Amino acid sequence: MQDASLDSIESLAKTVMWENVIRISTTLSFCLGVPLNALLVWTVVRHSPDELKVYRKVLVQTALIDLTFLTMCFLVQPVSHIRQ
Numbered sequence: 001m002q003d004a005s006l007d008s009i010e011s012l013a014k015t016v017m018w019e020n021v022i023r024i025s026t027t028l029s030f031c032l033g034v035p036l037n038a039l040l041v042w043t044v045v046r047h048s049p050d051e052l053k054v055y056r057k058v059l060v061q062t063a064l065i066d067l068t069f070l071t072m073c074f075l076v077q078p079v080s081h082i083r084q
Contacts, residue, residue, distance in 0.1 A: 023077055030074035037063040037070070 040063045048056045 026073055026077050030070050033070040034067060037067050 041060055044056050044059045044063075
């Protein structure tokens with residue numbers, strides 16, 4: 001009986017640890033990703049030569065999608081709900 005409760009406590013501790021790792025990772029990704037992607041958009045729009053017009057569109061679209069995804073993950077913060 002005591003072994004089962006110890007296993008459940010260890011399992012809960014592992015789950016809480018992984019939830020904290022995910023939360024910290026999501027927050028850190030948001031805090032680093034938003035300014036860097038904003039810098040990328042600004043640099044591409046302001047300083048790209050006309051010869052790179054096609055690549056400029058691709059880079060801006062990719063950065064905007066990344067900003068959207070970062071924001072959604074930060075607001076929702078997906079967590080695995082699998083318990084042992």
